[in-house]
Amino acid sequence: MKGVCLRLSALPCLVEAVTCAVACYLLLGFSWEWGFILGFVLGAVTPAVIVPSLLILQGNGLGIDQGIPTLVIAASSFDDVLAISGFSVVLGVAFSTVGSTEEVGLTNASVFTNISTNELMTTTSSTEGGDSNAGELALMIFRGPLEMLGGVAAGAIIGIILWYVPNGKQKHSTFNRTLLVFGVGILSIFGSRIAGFPGSGALAAIVAPFVAAFKWNETKVSVSNNMGVLWKIFEPIMFGLIGAEINIESMDADIIGLGLAVLFIGLLFRTLTTFAAVLRAGLTLKEKIFVCFAWLPKATVQAAIGPVALDTAKKLNAPEEIQNIAEQILTIAVLSILITAPLGAATIGLSGPVLLRKQQVVNEGALPLNDQTAICRLVEQERRIPADDGSETIEL
Secondary structure: OHHHHHHHHHHHHHHHHHHHHHHHHHHHOEOHHHHHHHHHHHOOOOHHHHHHHHHHHHHOOEOOOOOHHHHHHHHHHHHHHHHHHHHHHHHHHHHOOEOOEOOOOEOOHHHHHOOOHHHHHHHHHHHHHOHHHHHHHHHHHHHHHHHHHHHHHHHHHHHHHHHHOOOOOOOOHHHHHHHHHHHHHHHHHHHHHHHOOHHHHHHHHHHHHHHHHHHHHHHHHHHHHHHHHHHHHHHHHHHHHHHHHOOHHHOOHHHHHHHHHHHHHHHHHHHHHHHHHOOOOOOOHHHHHHHHHHOOOOOHHHHHHOOHHHHHHHHOOOOHHHHHHHHHHHHHHHHHHHHHHHHHHHHHHHHHHHHOOEOOOOOOOOOOHHHHHHHHHHHHHHOEEEOOOOOOEEEO
8 A cells, every 4th residue: 555655646747747747838928947847836736635535434433444534635735745846846946047048938930039139149248157157057957856855854854853852741742742843844945935935835834744743652643733723724824825916807718728737637647647657446436536626635735836936936036928827827726725725624524435445343252143143053062062972962
């Protein structure tokens, strides 16, 4: 089952990211960098929809014997980590050249014709540095992966520290650990931006509590419940801020149509890849179809990283073309939430009782009918046992 979890968490996300990148390149005219940025934004599923829906089905005894709720919930977490990691890497590469040229992120030939001869000569002369440009290119290529590794390493170190601080034997250890998880998340996000490594903050915020939970044992459930209460408070604020970023009056109907085409093309290939990932998982055809349905909803990750490109473009005072692309990415991310979140929640809730098998409950101490019958026959045969001298039988 571990191999199935790994395939389910990695393959659909990567395939959807690549598919969306190709679709963006062909339909929207994005460069490959910006296509992959949108691909990784759309490639993540949302535990906020999947986990509650599957816990309800699990409470009704559906899919438990096959381990489907556990499989999907565990894979969704790793799926999000992979999507955020890929997003951070490509975002660093895309913005590494913003400010040096005006055509970053576009493939339309009209943009290149707007560059004057003097700008081209300046650009050509600036490349004569050789060594300095090679160093900048190397930094551009490796910046994203280094941010990803740095975020994972920082999160792991913080998580190990949280094993011992605060002490689990303290009176209010659960409350203190909740505050630390909340504080570490905020510090990771804003601290990484101040340090100039924005891509590492989100990973550190995810990895730290994940590592800490290995040693928290009895308190991790309580900490998770407390964080759930905080999430209920901040979730509507986050979605409200995203909605405020969207200017409906400036939205182009063609962009919306093409964006929906990119979304549904990605979902199609994601569904096919999900079905292939669980082919050898010992599931029936109905259960494989259910896993495909459960792997559709998008919400929280898109809400969290969808506006990042636009915020970064505004802070860097990027060219208008770059900001337009970032705004299109945000618009498509919001459309993915509006379409897939309610559709996925309804599909999981309605298809679960139909496609999943109910857990076989056996009363404690009871045996299956066939075993009970066999034991009764054995007892009847042994009720009369011949004596040692063979003279008579002994009744039991």
